[in-house]
Amino acid sequence: MSTYHxxxxxxxxxxxxxxxxxxxxxxxxxxxxSCKPYLNHNVKVQTIDGQMHEGTIAGMDSKHLYLTVTITTEMGRGYYNPYYKPYPGPGYPYPGPVNNNVILPLVLFELLAISLI
Incomplete structure (x- = not known):
């Protein structure tokens, strides 16, 4: 089938x-x-823009390196975790242990260096 413009x-x-x-x-x-043998290893990643990320290599596909990072309230970059609760509010019970890890997809072509930590 052809398309006529x-x-x-x-x-x-x-x-x-x-x-x-x-x-x-x-x-x-x-x-x-280079990265395949280091799945589930802790690494430090530097992008070509100079950003540094520390985490665990969770996986890769043809375009991204997936890095598991732990979020804290002091982080300058805004990661979103809907289950993150830094402390219980008044009248609300403590939610129990909360996983503060998120997956950060990094574009393969923007990576400058990856090193083991």
Missing amino acids: SGPQSAVIYQADPAVVQHLHGVRDSLHQ
Whole structure:
């Protein structure tokens, strides 16, 4: 089935250089091979923007490294955990142990360094 466009042709704004695409595929494959043995290990990750994250490698897919991080109230970045309760409020019982871990997906192409801690 073909699609007929009756308006003006859309202009290409950006198209990646085939050599860059091939290089990025190589970077992705290298990251997979490097990180795969370290699933469930504690690591420190630095992004190309200079952000540092500490956590445990929870998994990977073709685009992301999934890092389990523990949230605290002092963290500058806003992670959302609907079950996080820093202390019980008046009239409410203590909710018991709460898991303050969240999964942070990091884009593979934005990672600069990963080191074991």
